[in-house]
Amino acid sequence: MVLAEPRGFCAGVDRAIEIVERALAKFGRPIYVRHEIVHNTYVVNDLKEKGAIFIEELDEVPAGATLVFSAHGVSKAVQDEAARRGFQIFDATCPLVTKVHVEVAKLHREGYEFLMIGHKGHPEVEGTMGQLDSGIHLVEDVVDVARVQPAQTEKLAVVTQTTLSVDDAAEILAAVKARFPSVREPKQQDICYATQNRQDAVKLLSPQVDVVIVVGSPTSSNSNRLREVAIKLGTPSFMVDSADELQPEWFEGKARVGLTAGASAPEILVRQVIERIKAFGAISVRSMEGLSETIKFPLPKGLKIDGDQTAPLQHLR
Numbered sequence: 001m002v003l004a005e006p007r008g009f010c011a012g013v014d015r016a017i018e019i020v021e022r023a024l025a026k027f028g029r030p031i032y033v034r035h036e037i038v039h040n041t042y043v044v045n046d047l048k049e050k051g052a053i054f055i056e057e058l059d060e061v062p063a064g065a066t067l068v069f070s071a072h073g074v075s076k077a078v079q080d081e082a083a084r085r086g087f088q089i090f091d092a093t094c095p096l097v098t099k100v101h102v103e104v105a106k107l108h109r110e111g112y113e114f115l116m117i118g119h120k121g122h123p124e125v126e127g128t129m130g131q132l133d134s135g136i137h138l139v140e141d142v143v144d145v146a147r148v149q150p151a152q153t154e155k156l157a158v159v160t161q162t163t164l165s166v167d168d169a170a171e172i173l174a175a176v177k178a179r180f181p182s183v184r185e186p187k188q189q190d191i192c193y194a195t196q197n198r199q200d201a202v203k204l205l206s207p208q209v210d211v212v213i214v215v216g217s218p219t220s221s222n223s224n225r226l227r228e229v230a231i232k233l234g235t236p237s238f239m240v241d242s243a244d245e246l247q248p249e250w251f252e253g254k255a256r257v258g259l260t261a262g263a264s265a266p267e268i269l270v271r272q273v274i275e276r277i278k279a280f281g282a283i284s285v286r287s288m289e290g291l292s293e294t295i296k297f298p299l300p301k302g303l304k305i306d307g308d309q310t311a312p313l314q315h316l317r
């Protein structure tokens with residue numbers, strides 16, 4: 001069995017979970033969280049047991065409560081309503097998503113319209129598109145690029161959901177540039193470092209193995225993309241939310257198994273999957289050489305716990 005490097009939690013997920021845990025430790029239960037803090041069933045259930053209540057609509061939150069926005073970000077309308085209702089708010093939006101929101105706001109003031117490459121209905125896409133009342137158009141594929149009709153094209157910019165397939169996004173961006181040659185691109189691509197690194201690792205892993213297992217939840221965009229990357233390279237791949245979902249027939253006649261995990265999947269799940277695959281007959285486990293990620297994002301103000309200087313809480317790493 002070969003383990004991809006890097007895999008699992010990214011800095012944005014680490015930070016989001018720690019924000020909820022610190023809010024619980026400092027203010028007590030319950031803490032309300034708008035949408036799943038990250039898209040992982042195990043993480044969400046663990047935080048529910050600790051006292052987090054996950055909601056979709058703000059009218060589910062009582063007056064005076066503490067509210068956390070999920071790592072995916074929220075629209076201006078949600079931000080404004082939460083402020084109007086007087087909640088104590090901690091924003092766990094990944095700073096790399098916030099970067100996209102800031103770019104959209106800045107260019108909008110300069111008169112730009114936007115094309116957003118992303119998946120309809122994903123909370124990150126809803127949050128980014130919800131930064132504006134109008135003038136931002138979603139394109140999910142090359143066909144959408146041919147159909148989209150911005151009101152003007154002199155000032156047109158493109159932004160991207162942070163958890164897309166790097167290759168798919170590049171293909172769609174090429175179509176955007178072919179149709180709108182003067183489109184403005186971000187100075188740095190919007191797809192986040194962790195999404196790129198995990199996809200790059202699967203590209204290295206897939207040719208070395210006979211099947212790739214991805215640990216991740218069905219709602220996790222970046223986990224789904226990892227499975228797709230392996231399949232595009234011709235390696236059978238399956239995604240599991242937990243070790244219980246592994247099927248013995250996936251490994252029949254397969255000498256080498258590759259294993260990775262999406263950016264919202266905790267290492268404890270990876271360890272459980274390893275043990276289950278060992279029970280199916282895997283003998284050795286080795287890690288690929290890969291990038292070591294050292295990025296850490298600062299926490300919002302107001303979450304320092306008495307007696308706690310810099311050490312993070314020991315959550316689901």
